[in-house]
Amino acid sequence: MDVFIPLFVVLPLAGAFLIAIIGSFAKGFGRIFTSIILAFLTGLSLYVIFKVEYPIILKVGGWELFEKIPIAIYMVIDGLSIYLLLIINIVGFFSAFYSISYIKRFTAENNYYTLFCLMAAGMNGVVVSGDIFNIYVFLEMAAISSYALVAFEIEKEHLEASFKYQVLGCLSSLFILLSIGFLYWKTSTLNIADISRMILSTEGGGLVTFAQVILLSGFGLKAAMIPFHAWLPDAHSSAPSPISSMLSGVLIKAIGAYVILRLFFNMFVISYSISMVITIIGTLSMVIGGILAIGQWDIKRLLAYSSISQMGYVILGVGIGMLVLSQNGDKSIATLSITGGLFHLFNHAVFKGLLFLNAGAVEYETGIRDMKKLGGLSAKMPVTTSTSLSASMSISGIPPFNGFFSKLIIIIAAIQAKYYVLSILAVFISIITLAMYLKVQRFTFFNKKEEDWDMRGISVREVPFTMCFSMVFLAVLCLVLSLLVVPSIRDIILTPAVDVLINAGQYSTAVLGH
């Protein structure tokens, strides 16, 4: 069964270069091929979740253990990896299908699809690898493709946003490489399971804590936490809309939050001070992101600041779980909190992806992104309006959409762990999110009369079929995902992911086999 693992990386990589070759002869090849590859990978990840036993381990090159020391490069799929693979491939497929109509107006279409496939291959590689240097290489592959995609329309603002993003991203990658150097100095190995064994057996000391702090800064910038968030509003609002939904929906989770979870739970020993730092960073992101978002008048900039706030919810949920585990508290509270955090991860990918696709649809028809000049679109673009309404209700936490359940679980876990200030802040920011999205709905779709558009001479119709299909399907997924609270479905998808993090010490036993 371990023949499946390399397919997640090899298929998008081969597809990217096939599109580069064949695309110079046949113009429309890249569009359909990308959607086919990502649909196949979605089907493969659904098959692995429902039918196959994990963890699945592959030793690249077939090098077996030598006197109980792992010398091969490992690729591991366990509960957390397959959960993230599902998120990446689903949102990736819908963004690729949406961009069939959206990217038609650019001339360099094949470059776009090549870079898209490379980004998907890099993200799949990060969640599948079991070796910290492999994580660094795949992370750079995904990040460099995203730098080029942000600057895809070569106008003034896009180039400036891409340059700022690149300088900060390169800085954080250098921090990550420096901390990999420190870890190798201390433990003489690069395998995640083996490093966790070596840290337990030797005296940790100052060098490992220093490596932890530098690692947190590097990956905190990739995950857009406060105070490392300065690149996010410019980059996510200047990218083309399907790329914005991929960046905000998947990239900051796959190369930011996932790596923090994997390394701080399964590799390092959970300590009280680092857990406190992570929880404080999560709370600050939640609060400051929400307050900065509500004053914006550009749709995509508001959505980008709101991403910072929602990622703060995820890190808050996980941080409370870490705090409880580090003090050897009640394991059921930690399970509840981490379940809430991971569930909110999936929900945010779906509804934030949908919101960015809606903003792209509005921009495709009218060419305007400033909310003060928009309005009165509800009769002319019914599909966009209704899907945007369901996404806004979902992100504000209104039942029966999925956002309500995940936020409720995080707030209940915070109250049970006796952090009352955090739960009050979470409820307060939820109310501010509701206000912010009521503002978006009112000013974009409902404010003015529809004859305004005919007077301005812009003809506004509904968007083409492929864009409608993606938006409707994601809106349906918003409702379907609230079924993940039902215990029987939760045990297949969500509980294995949480178990990997709660039983943190068993990762090395499962991978190495002894």
Add this chain to the structure above:
Amino acid sequence: MIVYFLCIFLFLVGLYGVVTKRNLIKIVIGLAIMEYSVNLFLILIGYVKGGTAPILSNEVTKRVFVDPLPQAMVLTAIVIGLATTTLLLAIAIRIYKKYGTFDIREIKNLKG
């Protein structure tokens, strides 16, 4: 021990360049200096006292080699650094064409 501190000092020199300079190209050069310092640090970690180059051949009699794994890591890191620097420079020359200047105080279209 002194050598590792010198590597970190070179890293801080590059960081000073990225943070203080106003010309886009000088920022790119600062990032390149930081990359070189991290690569140097990685290779110095693998030094074994009295070791020689890790190449296996028929004439070698000494059996203490330096660690070859950081050398493989640094090869990969050099290639990644090349790709990053190339993309930064390509965007920098397009910015020069659009804005007419390399000064970052003039390039401020996005605010808020």
Add this chain to the structure above:
Amino acid sequence: MKGMTVIVKKVTQIVCGIIFLYGIYIIIHGHLTPGGGFAGGAIIAGAFILLILAFGSEFLALKKEETRSSIMESSAILIFLIIAVLGMVIGVGGVFFVNFLPKGTIGELISAGVIPLYNIAVGMEVAAALLTIFLALLIYRDEVLK
């Protein structure tokens, strides 16, 4: 872009072939001496770039050259991936990246299984990629100057 003086052209004619041959030597002996795919590929790209700088060329010739080197780069990566996956299909054990050709004695030129083939694919890819980058920047500058 214009070429350079007569002295540079004459010396380039003599030296360029030697540089190319040296790059091929470093690629092929990648499993015996330091170097391997990346270093050899960079040297070969240097030989081509020296030719373009010394002799100059027309704008249309540069565009045709860039299309060809871009296709060469993508095919070299596809060859690399095919060799890697071939291990899964043919080889003993059936895992990714396995070394399935016979390994000879240490120190011979034809030994170490698939590694020389990987070196050749990586060398082609790096040379084509560096040439594509150089040509793309040159074409942008010529477009801007027109």
